[in-house]
Amino acid sequence: MKIYIVNLFKLIQAWIYEHIPCMGRRTLNCRYDESLPRAARYVVGRHISSFIEVRTHLDRLTYSDIVWTPYHSHRVACPFESISLFQGYIRYGSTCEKYMPDRVLRQFGYEQRIPDAVLGYDGLFLRPLTIHGYILLIIWLAVLPQHPSHMHS
Amino acid sequence: MRLVSHGRKFNKFGIPCPRVYAIVENSGLLPLCRIAYEVVDKGLITAFVERWHRDTNSFHLPVGEMTITLDDVSSILHLPVVGQFPTYDALDHNAAKNMLMELLGTSETDANEELRRNKGAQVRLGWLREVYEQCCIDQSWECAARAYLLHLLGCTIFANKSANWVSVCYLALFRDLDMCGQWAWGAAALTFMYEQLGDACLSDTKQLAGFVTIVQV
Numbered sequence: 508m509k510i511y512i513v514n515l516f517k518l519i520q521a522w523i524y525e526h527i528p529c530m531g532r533r534t535l536n537c538r539y540d541e542s543l544p545r546a547a548r549y550v551v552g553r554h555i556s557s558f559i560e561v562r563t564h565l566d567r568l569t570y571s572d573i574v575w576t577p578y579h580s581h582r583v584a585c586p587f588e589s590i591s592l593f594q595g596y597i598r599y600g601s602t603c604e605k606y607m608p609d610r611v612l613r614q615f616g617y618e619q620r621i622p623d624a625v626l627g628y629d630g631l632f633l634r635p636l637t638i639h640g641y642i643l644l645i646i647w648l649a650v651l652p653q654h655p656s657h658m659h660s
Numbered sequence: 661m662r663l664v665s666h667g668r669k670f671n672k673f674g675i676p677c678p679r680v681y682a683i684v685e686n687s688g689l690l691p692l693c694r695i696a697y698e699v700v701d702k703g704l705i706t707a708f709v710e711r712w713h714r715d716t717n718s719f720h721l722p723v724g725e726m727t728i729t730l731d732d733v734s735s736i737l738h739l740p741v742v743g744q745f746p747t748y749d750a751l752d753h754n755a756a757k758n759m760l761m762e763l764l765g766t767s768e769t770d771a772n773e774e775l776r777r778n779k780g781a782q783v784r785l786g787w788l789r790e791v792y793e794q795c796c797i798d799q800s801w802e803c804a805a806r807a808y809l810l811h812l813l814g815c816t817i818f819a820n821k822s823a824n825w826v827s828v829c830y831l832a833l834f835r836d837l838d839m840c841g842q843w844a845w846g847a848a849a850l851t852f853m854y855e856q857l858g859d860a861c862l863s864d865t866k867q868l869a870g871f872v873t874i875v876q877v
Binding site: 516518519520521522523525526530531532533544545546551555556557558560561562565566567568569570572573578581584585587588590591593597598599600601602603604605606607608610611613614615619625 | 691701702703704705706707708710711715716717718721722723725726727728729730731732733735736737738741742745746747748750818829847848849850851852853854855858
C-alpha cells in the first residue's frame with residue numbers, strides 16, 4: 508500500500524529543525540532575516556538522514572534537546588495569535604481534525620498538566636464550531652499557578 | 661510510504677506577474693510562493709510519522725507529546741490562522757464546468773474537454789498553467805489570478821494524491837478576490853497535515869513486514 512504525504516513536508520521538516528535542533532542534516536541560511544517565514548531559515552543539502560539513525564536518535568531524546576518555544580525573536584514579524592490555544596476542531600471543506608493544544612502546553616511556555624479527555628467525534632456535528640472551547644481553555648489556563656513565560660493576551 | 665512533492669511543478673510557474681502579484685498578496689497565500697521545492701529528508705520525516713498518533717494528533721516522544729500547532733504554522737509558513745475555515749461545496753460535472761467558465765473565463769468546449777479527460781470535477785495543474793498564460797495574454801487579470809491561486813493550492817495546501825490534479829471546488833474560495841484573504845489558510849493547511857499524518861501512521865503496521873520508501877519529486 509502506498510501512502511502519500513503530499514507536500515507540506517517542509518512544514519514538518521522546519522518544525523523538527525525549530526524544536527529539535529540536533530536532528531536533521533541542514534545548515535542555516537545566511538541570508539535569512541526574521542521578516543521571512545521560518546521555513547526559509549534552513550538549507551537542506553542532498554544528504555538525507557537514515558531512517559534507523561533517526562529512530563535511534565529519537566529514542567534517546569532528552570528534555571534538554573528540545574527547544575519548546577523557538578519563536579521569541581520572530582514575534583515582531585509574526586505576533587502570537589491567541590487563537591492558537593483554541594481547543595476543538597479545525598477544518599476545511601468537510602474535513603475536520605481534532606486540535607488539542609492542552610496536550611502540548613510546554614510548546615506555549617506553560618507547565619504541562621494532565622490534559623482533558625481526548626475529543627471524540629460523536630458530538631462533532633451537534634456541537635457548533637465556535638470559539639467556545641477556546642474560551643474554556645483560556646479560563647483553564649488563567650487558574651494555573653504557572654506564569655506564562657511569553658504570553659499575556 | 662511515498663512522499664510526493666509538487667515543488668518542481670511550482671517552480672515552473674514562479675512568481676506571478678505584477679498585476680496578479682497584488683491579488684495573490686491580498687489572498688494571504690503569497691508566503692507559499694517562497695517555500696517551493698526543497699529536498700525531502702525522508703528518513704527524518706518517516707521516523708517522526710512513526711511516532712504520530714491519530715487519536716491525539718501529536719508525536720509521542722520520550723520527552724512527552726509534541727505537535728505542530730497553529731502557532732507553528734503561522735511562524736513557519738506565515739499563513740493566516742485567524743479567519744474563517746475555508747468552506748465549499750462538492751461539484752458535479754455541470755457545476756464544475758460552469759464554475760470554470762465563470763471564474764476562469766474558459767470556453768465551454770475547453771472546460772468540458774478538460775473535465776471529461778480527468779473523469780471528475782478536477783483539472784490538471786499543467787492545464788491551469790496554460791489557462792494562466794492565456795489570461796495574461798488577454799489581460800484578464802482576475803481570471804489569471806484565480807488560475808494562479810488554484811494552482812498554488814493544488815501544489816501546496818490541498819495537493820492531490822495523484823500529484824497532477826486539483827479539485828475545481830476550491831475555485832469557489834476565490835470567487836470574490838477581495839474577500840479571499842478572510843480564509844484561515846493556516847488552519848486549513850494544518851487540518852490537511854493532520855489528516856495526511858493520520859493516514860500515513862496507519863500504514864505503520866505494514867511497515868513491520870517490510871518498509872519501503874520511495875521519494876518522488
